[in-house]
Amino acid sequence: MKKKTLGIGIIGGGFIARFHIRSWVGVRDADILGIFDPDRKRAEEACALVKSLDVGSPKAFKSVTEMAADPAIDALWICAPNYTRTEVMEEIAQAVIKGRGELRGVTCEKPLGRNVKEARRMLELARKAKLLDGYLENQVFSPAVTRGKDIVWARGAALSGPPYLARAAEEHSGPHMPWFWEGTLQGGGVLNDMMCHSVEEARFMLTPPGAPRDVLTPVSVSAYTNCLKWQEPRYAEILAKMSGGKTDYINRPAEDFARSLIEYKNEAGKIIVVETTTSWCYVGAGLRLSLELLGPEYALQINTLDSGLKVFFSRQVKGKAGEDLVEKQNAEIGLMPVVADEATEYGYIAENRHMVRSFLKGVRPEENFSDGLNVTELLMTAYMSADKGKTVPFPPPGLENYIPPVAKGTWNPKKK
Numbered sequence: 001m002k003k004k005t006l007g008i009g010i011i012g013g014g015f016i017a018r019f020h021i022r023s024w025v026g027v028r029d030a031d032i033l034g035i036f037d038p039d040r041k042r043a044e045e046a047c048a049l050v051k052s053l054d055v056g057s058p059k060a061f062k063s064v065t066e067m068a069a070d071p072a073i074d075a076l077w078i079c080a081p082n083y084t085r086t087e088v089m090e091e092i093a094q095a096v097i098k099g100r101g102e103l104r105g106v107t108c109e110k111p112l113g114r115n116v117k118e119a120r121r122m123l124e125l126a127r128k129a130k131l132l133d134g135y136l137e138n139q140v141f142s143p144a145v146t147r148g149k150d151i152v153w154a155r156g157a158a159l160s161g162p163p164y165l166a167r168a169a170e171e172h173s174g175p176h177m178p179w180f181w182e183g184t185l186q187g188g189g190v191l192n193d194m195m196c197h198s199v200e201e202a203r204f205m206l207t208p209p210g211a212p213r214d215v216l217t218p219v220s221v222s223a224y225t226n227c228l229k230w231q232e233p234r235y236a237e238i239l240a241k242m243s244g245g246k247t248d249y250i251n252r253p254a255e256d257f258a259r260s261l262i263e264y265k266n267e268a269g270k271i272i273v274v275e276t277t278t279s280w281c282y283v284g285a286g287l288r289l290s291l292e293l294l295g296p297e298y299a300l301q302i303n304t305l306d307s308g309l310k311v312f313f314s315r316q317v318k319g320k321a322g323e324d325l326v327e328k329q330n331a332e333i334g335l336m337p338v339v340a341d342e343a344t345e346y347g348y349i350a351e352n353r354h355m356v357r358s359f360l361k362g363v364r365p366e367e368n369f370s371d372g373l374n375v376t377e378l379l380m381t382a383y384m385s386a387d388k389g390k391t392v393p394f395p396p397p398g399l400e401n402y403i404p405p406v407a408k409g410t411w412n413p414k415k416k
């Protein structure tokens with residue numbers, strides 16, 4: 001008999017795992033029963049968080065294979081760094097193929113791969129192991145995005161025509177761990193790290209409700225990248241210190257600013273546009289996610305820092321630096337926005353509910369590895385465009401094996 005409650009194992013017990021764990025208070029019929037992290041302390045901290053929220057009674061496993069083999073575990077969530085993606089997925093697939101573990105599904109955090117080859121390998125391995133696959137793009141599950149899409153399409157688009165322009169931005173003051181800053185480890189700079197969100201949520205908004213992804217065909221991509229802040233000597237020094245001297249933004253920077261313009265053709269053959277901008281040099285209150293959707297007689301806008309809750313602390317309140325008001329918080333005094341329930345508002349609860357419901361029903365999630373691969377294809381085309389300084393038709397020749405200069409550690413805008 002099929003189990004009614006899924007046992008979930010999380011691979012990687014860091015920053016994003018904590019978001020998923022916190023989101024679990026809103027997920028039914030699944031418990032977090034395992035964590036694997038090569039850093040034992042991290043694994044134990046994640047287990048303690050699960051227990052404190054009463055969302056499972058997890059065990060800290062010694063390896064991916066051991067966790068996959070435990071009969072209590074039915075699905076795995078990949079939340080490890082980008083540079084471990086394919087080795088983690090190879091291990092999962094091997095465990096299933098060799099009959100060591102029985103799993104229903106696997107989900108993977110963004111990006112699916114550091115380049116097209118890796119992302120395609122992830123999809124192939126999931127198929128080979130006959131696993132249902134979910135791509136963890138939380139923003140297409142954010143309540144403001146899904147509710148906004150429903151309303152705009154039901155009212156504005158139904159009466160005046162479909163939207164023609166989606167603008168999305170994801171900006172903050174820079175990642176929390178040194179590996180994100182290294183092009184070779186992460187796969188790029190901010191374009192790879194954060195434009196993946198903007199590209200996918202903008203595409204989602206322009207797609208009619210319930211329609212498959214291929215009703216929109218990418219036609220061309222035009223992009224620009226630069227390192228506006230972090231290559232300045234005083235900021236490069238901060239990165240060097242944070243990484244024990246490893247990160248060298250004077251000689252091996254990654255882009256901290258990127259924009260892209262993607263032209264799609266819709267079913268009627270009309271060109272519609274996605275415009276994205278993203279940066280690691282936005283010093284506002286904290287993480288700012290913004291989205292606009294424009295159509296003939298309507299507009300939608302979202303800005304996560306326009307929060308309903310705001311607090312004010314005078315200059316007499318000299319508290320410690322923290323991230324208790326908003327993700328990537330930059331200040332503790334003055335008038336500060338608070339995102340009251342980040343796990344809900346950024347989409348993690350609806351995302352994990354969807355993945356769990358899909359796995360329980362035995363159906364492929366609506367956001368899956370094919371979507372993750374498509375996002376990677378668009379991002380790599382954006383790197384090609386930025387590299388060439390011109391608009392690139394999609395799909396460009398050589399996309400399958402393309403590695404951006406920033407991911408090879410050879411990109412330096414000051415030496416152009």
Ligand SMILES: NC(=O)c1ccc[n+]([C@@H]2O[C@H](COP(=O)([O-])OP(=O)(O)OC[C@H]3O[C@@H](n4cnc5c(N)ncnc54)[C@H](O)[C@@H]3O)[C@@H](O)[C@H]2O)c1
Nearest residue numbers: 011012013014015016037039042079080082084109110177
């Ligand atoms: N959806 C989002 O908005 C979002 C936000 C942050 C991070 N992410 C993604 O989540 C992933 C993890 O990022 P993070 O911020 O949690 O990083 P992190 O560095 O905070 O945590 C990663 C954890 O993985 C562990 N780890 C290292 N190698 C591993 C391996 N081989 N197997 C299992 N665990 C391993 C590390 O010890 C660490 O505890 C990245 O791919 C990142 O792009 C997504």
